[in-house]
Amino acid sequence: MTFKLNAFSLALLLAGLATIYMSALILKRLGWTVRWFGILMLALAVWVLGYGAELASTTLEQMLFLIKVEYIGIALIPVIWMIFIIKFTGKEKWLHNKLLYLLFTPPLFTIILVWTNKWHHFHYTATKVDNSGPFPLLDITPGPWYYIFTGYFYMMLAWGIYLMLIRFRKADPIYQKQYKTILLSALVPWGINVMYLMDIRPLGHVDLTPYAFIITGFIISIGLLHFKLFDIIPIAREKVIEVMEEGVLVLDAFKRIIYMNAEMEHISARQSAVIIGEKIQALFPGHHPLQELVAQHVNGAVEITIPDEPENRYYEVKISPFFEKSVIYTGAILLFQDITDQKTAGLKLKQQAEELLALNQVKDKIFSVISHDMRTPLGNLWEILRLMDEEILTEEEFKSFIPLLHTNIGYTYDLLENLLHWSKSQLKGDIMRQTVFDLHTVAEKNNLFFETKAHKKGIQLLNEIPEQTKVFADAEMIHSSIRNLVTNAIKFCNNGDTIILSATTAPDFTTVCIQDTGVGIPPENLDKLMNQASFTTRGTENEQGTGLGFILCKDFIEKNGGRIWIESEVGQGSRFYFTLRTAPTTIYLPGGIANHPDNN
Incomplete structure (x- = not known):
């Protein structure tokens, strides 16, 4: 060129x-x-x-x-x-x-x-x-x-x-x-x-x-x-806003998204090129309080939760509308501030406060039971022994008190055992030892334990749980639960009544039923039981209860992954149901895999 x-x-x-x-x-x-x-x-x-x-x-x-x-x-x-x-x-x-x-x-x-x-x-x-x-x-x-x-x-x-x-x-x-x-x-x-x-x-x-x-x-x-x-x-938009740690969302008068900064894209997991022009409902479809506040055209703030992995994120959204000539609404700017850390800390403090309150309630219940239910029978025993020691009571008179002493000591033993189990569990001192065991065998042992007591009241105890009904749970907890439920059934049965233990097995759960033909439970007491209220009612022969039996059962059953419920009609008897996990054919143990332990 x-x-x-x-x-x-x-x-x-x-x-x-x-x-x-x-x-x-x-x-x-x-x-x-x-x-x-x-x-x-x-x-x-x-x-x-x-x-x-x-x-x-x-x-x-x-x-x-x-x-x-x-x-x-x-x-x-x-x-x-x-x-x-x-x-x-x-x-x-x-x-x-x-x-x-x-x-x-x-x-x-x-x-x-x-x-x-x-x-x-x-x-x-x-x-x-x-x-x-x-x-x-x-x-x-x-x-x-x-x-x-x-x-x-x-x-x-x-x-x-x-x-x-x-x-x-x-x-x-x-x-x-x-x-x-x-x-x-x-x-x-x-x-x-x-x-x-x-x-x-x-x-x-x-x-x-x-x-x-x-x-x-x-x-x-x-x-x-x-x-x-x-x-x-x-530059407020191109520099300052883009580097802000808060999410910025700008809406027009029709609640359409016209701008979002990079942090807002991260919060919503949506690209601005895709969402620009859509209404805010498209970005936050389920957050009605946010949408309602935007529609009111006023300054305000609202908290929203956005699902995320591994945990939800919490944001405080501050809304500032803007107007042309102070009267014509032209849109709004939304500022999203991440408050997850503060929210999580607050929830943790609330949970700790609730746990502390629950522990204080447990402590109060323990001391209440000790001061009333255990103090009275032990006081009676101490007084009779004092009178005997001071030779104020004759041997014949002392023998006449033996049935009363037997009843009081038996009640105190049951109460002490339940109290120890329950308080240990509530204070997080209980260690779960879940194994596979035969539910029929546990029920049979309980029936043998209560045979004398049931015979005395003229009550028939039947174990209709099929043999080899294998469940996976803490055997000691389930044994204690069945014992408390059978004790309760005997307490509210009369001469000629029947108590039946049965079970139905499904692939995932086995449902256990303890049914009696006793006096039944009034509806108001049913509500108290399911709400874990501690109370006791005298039995058909004026037997005294501990007030902790059903509370203990519910706690143990739920800790083993099951649930418990009651069906009862006054004068027709009661049915206590609870579920346990059915034992798998193969279980995983520390150090390897073991077959179903039928021979354990």
Whole structure:
């Protein structure tokens, strides 16, 4: 290539280099919204440098090659301009794939047509060199696509200026000098280019549009150096908001999402490109208190829970609506602050307080039982023994007290055993020793233990639990539970009544039933039992209870993974049910796998 520099080409080449320098400055120092302006200036530099080289060329072939290079910048200027304006005016939600395809298709098609023009002449119908001036100039005859692309170029420029004018009217004073600078920068080259297209050409075929960008560069330079243009570009949105630890969500007047920062994307696990334009219900479908507060258009705060692994996350959402002219609601900004640590600590403190309260209640119950139920029979025993020791009672009189002493000591023994089991369990001192055992054998041992007592009251005890009914639980706890339930059944049965122990086995759980034909339980006492209230009722022969039996049973059954419930009708008897896990055919033990221990 050969070039013959002149004043016009030299001015453009210098301006192009200055534009590249300014573009590099913007791309290096400023945020992504402003970097699109840097890319715009880079496209302008391609045009300016290419046209400067064209003006220094002397052959048609070289001029046509350089105009192809120029069009790489010329064709991309309108689309880069629009992306910059859309981002600068806060309309990012528009930048979806369909719009980007629509914006980029005409420029790319134009570049292809310019580079292949010699085969179809659709962009330029004719080209030649005009040597009538002080230096050779390219003389072109526009084709159909030239006018189509020019219309597209001006439509993009006009659309951008329109968006800027709208934002200029609503902008805070601190931002208005930015909008003025950008508008002036856009209008200068546009006006020069309009003159060129209207054939108002003081220098003939020389296009003054690239020279106009020298003025644009000058204006931008003043903006950067004097006004520090873009230092206060909605940096609150692009810099400060993006690095905030809190999630930021901006809604329009119709509760549609128009902006969310990176932290908000993390909180919601949704990308802004996907959710922008959707209503807040799409982002938080089940959080009705949040949606209701947003709909009220008032300042406020609400707590929400967002499911997450390994645990839920808790957020305090502060809502600040904003109004135009103080009366027209235009949207709201929502600030999401993670309070999971505080919430978890609060829940832990609450749980510890509840546990401490429960332990205090256990302590109070233990001391209450000791001071009343155990003190009275032991006091009676001590008094009788004192009288006997002081020979106030005769041997015959002492023997008459033996049935009473037997009853009191038996009651005290039962009470002490239940009390020790229950208090140990409640104070977290009980160790679970779950094994596979035969429920029929446990029931048989209990029936033998109660045989004398049942025979004395004329009660029949039947064990209908099938042999080899294997369950997986703590055998001692289940033995204690059955013993308490059978004791209770005997207590409320009369002569001629029957107590039946039965069980139904299923793959997962075995259901045990202790049924009696006794006096039954009044509904109000049923409620007390299921609510674990400690109380006692005298039996059919004035037997005294401990008040802890059913509480102990419920606690033991639930610790073994089962549940317990009661069915009873006054005068018809009662049925106590509880479930235990059915023993698997293979169980896992520390150190390996063992077969079902039928032979244990």
